[in-house]
Amino acid sequence: MDSGSSPSLFPLHRCKTIHLVRHGQGIHNVEGAKNYKKLMKPEYFDAHLTPLGWQQVDNLRKHVHESGLSKRIELVITSPLLRALQTAVGVFGGEGYTDRMDILPLMVANAGYSERPSISSLNCPPIIAIELCREHLGVHPCDNRRSISDYQFLFPAVDFSLIESDEDILWKANVRELKEEVAARGLKFLNWLSTRKEKEIAIVTHGGFLFHTLSALLNDCDPLAKKEMCKHFANCELRSMVIVDRSMTGSDSSTTNYPGKIPDGLDLPSGVASENLEKEKSNLV
Secondary structure, three states, X not given: OOHHHOOOOOOHHHEEEEEEEEOOOEHHHHHHHHOHHHXXXXXXXXXXXXXXXXXXXXXXXXXXXXXXXXXXOOEEEEOOOHHHHHHHHHHHOEOOOOOEOOEOOOEOOOHHHOXXXXXXXXXXXXXXXXXXXXXXXXXXXXXXXXXXXXXXXXXXXXXXXXXXXOOOOOOEOOEOOOHHHHHHHHHHHHHHXXXXXXXXXXXXXXXXXXXXXXXXXXXXXXXXXXXXXXXOOOOOOEEEEEEEOOOOOOOOOOOOOOOOOOOOOOOOOHHHHHHHHHHHHHHHO
């Protein structure tokens, strides 16, 4: 058998299942698809979802619930840009928010011109915003985020505690992040992700970030697998993958492995017995 095509095994507790999601259609995607230079328009600052983008969110949400993913995902990580935040809470948030003083909503009504009611934080996984999985930084106003204090008003139950600066100090008006820099940031993000205790995680991010990160990560991958995983994401597309801690440095132990021999007793596998017998025969020769 060709060893390159044979299955490979790895300890389950050294793996994570990740569900990569690109945000729904943003206002910048519409004009940008017609003319790339339109992405420079100031009115696309921190672009929000279009009505079509919200329909895409609704359809992905339906799929996530019907497939059972909503019951398995332990954590949602999102880029702190408005279109990604709207997608994250719209797809993975709770049902039917009721105005209760003791429960914060994930999103307030009409956040980011959404014309949507509040979204509940009940019965859904925690949602954390992380700078590392932002879109390509610099130049394009659509990739410039607003202040975290603004977001905290719009998305009260989203956790922004891992973002150090209230203002956007990463985006530069005259410097566009290199593709290699996006990829390096993506690999740093995946390394951080491997330190999380959760085993099934959804990540809501951006097309450019996903393409450059996956292309760099899978550079030496099987060509067919790379083609499947690295092609550009459509708006609100979800792809599920497994990442493996090949360094074996993770501290997690398996929750499903069982040591056996309880109670303890004599145990000599037949294969070992045969090997011992062969050794005895060879010693007699």
